Amino acid sequence: AQSVAQPEDQVNVAEGNPLTVKCTYSVSGNPYLFWYVQYPNRGLQFLLKYITGDNLVKGSYGFEAEFNKSQTSFHLKKPSALVSDSALYFCAVRALGFNKFYFGSGTKLNVKP
């Protein structure tokens, strides 16, 4: 069975501090991994993806994520958080050869001034 887990419903960080939003996955075979962000009253926006290659991928707005095959994780990171990063973040996975994408339940990121 394929699934995604985001263990934290909410993450609170102070502006300027580093942030991490956690994601673990379970798939059969090689995973395609994605992060999306959802701002209030707006659709989901793509941040970054891992398909193959370098385990550290860089995306939009200064975000990056590290693929760790042994830990089946794809945590989202940013060195210095901004108040404007406050939003709902979703991790998604698709297994090679399958059409379905599985999304996590989301993590609300609160960045305080």
Next chain:
Amino acid sequence: DTGVSQNPRHKITKRGQNVTFRCDPISEHNRLYWYRQTLGQGPEFLTYFQNEAQLEKSRLLSDRFSAERPKGSFSTLEIQRTEQGDSAMYLCASSLEVGNEQFFGPGTRLTVL
């Protein structure tokens, strides 16, 4: 604005009525997905089209749900005999290749009274 449009943005209906939603993907995208999202949850896969062919349907998609993409461009999602449990945000997404990131529309919020 991702370039994916959905209409209507909001729909309020009475239990037992039929509703139809429309999605216009990015024009060159041949992959199209429908998802359902309820409060506090991530998008839940409903169905997937490659051009006009519906290649995968979730078991969540009961006989009351049907989707079409007649000319490989826009798509419609119809729910017959709506139930209160159908109240949710219905999201459409499109992509150029199945491994690529999906571009999401703003969604149609359905409320069944």
